[in-house]
Amino acid sequence: MRIRLLLAICFPLLASILSAQGKAVREITIATKVTPPFVTRDGDHYSGLSIELWDLLSKKLDMRATFVERDLEGMLAAAEKGEVDLALAAITVTPEREAVMDFSHPFLSSGLGIATRGQDQGLMAALADRLFSFELLQALGALAFVLAGCGLLLWLVERRANPDQFGGKGLRGPGAGLWFSAVTMTTVGYGDKAPITPAGRVITLVWMFASVIVISGYTAAIASALTVDRLQSVVRGPEDLPNARVGTLRGSAAAQWLDQRNVRYTAYRDVGDAIASLDQKHLDAIVYDAPILKSYVLDRPELLVLPDQLRSEQYAIAMPRGSTLRKELNGALLEVLQSDVWHAVRRRYLGD
Template sequence: MNGRILALVLVCLWGLVSAAQAAPLTVAVKASPPFSYQQGDRWDGISVELWEKVAEKADYEYRLRPYGSVSEMLDAVEQGQADVAIGAISVTADRERRLDFTQPMFRAGLGIATRNEASGWVTTLRNLFSWKFVSAVLALVLVLLLVGLLIWLLERRKNPEQFGGSASQGIGSGFWWSAVTMTTVGYGDKAPVSTGGRVLGLVWMFVSIITISGFTAAIASSVTLNELQSRINGAADLPRVKVAAVEGTSGANWLAGQGTTFVPYPNNQQALRAVVIGEVDALVSDAPVMRYMLRERGTTNALVLPALVREESYAFAMANGSALRESLDQAMLEILPTQEWRTVLNRYLGAEE
């Protein structure tokens, strides 16, 4: 009797083990083109194609389960709700403490996306003829007109040859005198002869030196500042501009570690759009993802800087101590060095790879 019970228990255990082995893997995935994205009901991308090849070699059945963010995928794997996470998952020290990772499937890293501002006279003229510049010119014209009015009131009786005529003619002559005096041109065609007029002229000469110097400096400073703010050359420029990052990503963590404040966005699509429309000045995120998105959109007024902020490796994530790691690594080591796989990369990345 005991032998029969033991045999029955062994059969049940064998059945449970077989069922567990036959159960399909749950693979977490998130839209991060060109690594993973949906086309209709099908998932495609670099990570998805690699996973399909790996699963075929390792003889794994699986089902894809989409998630909204990388952090949600990694939490699901850590908590046992998913067996593997694929996509644009960079390997960081914090993530390595929480999870296991396969062999690196791709090497790139964090980049900076910014607007591709025009340079030269186009940018200079655009910055010059801003509303601030126009308002400053209007204010200066009003001051010139006020001084012209004062000199006309003081000179119209004692100096009618130069400041006489109708009110409009006299004020126009005064305006002309105040302008040429301020700019130190001093044609000499009009000059005050009354005591009040000469006192006003003397005061206006000194005031003009200060006014024109300050006005010139303000214009030069404004143009230079606008030019500097429109050009971001690397990570050193990020603290002085408005930066975006996607919440819970390695880009956001890197910025926080650098002490750089940033505007959080839920995904790369919204963050990159904010860069394109000028809502923010830069986005720190996965460089290949941003380059792919800009290329697919045909965006010409934004670019990803060639220098990486930080180099990173991308891999599949599993729970710590997962039995899947060795079989996945073996399959990846067979696939990644092949010309067939390089062809897949070129298809998605072209000259960027």
């Protein structure tokens, strides 16, 4: 009887001990690289988008990580050779990398961007650049065409019935129609001319209402042109890169993109060094991951990131080929990516 009682007490206790041992926190090593806003470091403490992602994953996986900091090439090499269990920062998936290591499901989609330096044109130069821009001249040309078309149409229907106001030899008649069209559009309406035919009055009525829309649209366009932004970028798009002094990170996806297009560049080991060279006018542009470039130029008003992305990129967690962590990591990752907590983290770091 006593033996049975002892077994009844000890068996649940033993089961709980074994269960606790089964759920013991596993220690792993993760290679990382300081890459704001994905990874930042304050002393021995790491933070950032990728670090908070790992915090969410580690709770689901019962894992605890020791971070080892490397440069980009060293981080990827450590994952490839199995020197670490995972590599986590701002690692983009490329065919070349996937051939030598495994990746988790992507946790973020972004793209390559161009950071460049702005230059102050001066007020008059910037104003002239806006006023004589192709877009504004094109809009003014379209306005003149519509104005002339309405004037000529009015002249055609009024010239016989109303020769005193819309008749005359040579350009006098078409000129009268153009004048009437212009003063009607600007709502001045001098009253020196007025159509008398039904067709002429219908055309005038339609033109009066259309003019309200036309004038408001062109007023906005001209106001935009006169709102002068004096800071113009040194490099305005990818077409300028072949003739510019370009920088990127050694071994990065951006370096591969530049190599494929035969664009010469200076390779750096750190984004901060490349940004410093751009700021000191040793470079004209940096091609790299857009979210990282935007983070670096936030407190540098003389630098800017162009709005166009060069190509789409997928960010993921790297690991050695055949890693046993991949399956459970992907399962936890899918759960985290669908959570409201992760969406809040993304908004806090990326604003989206």
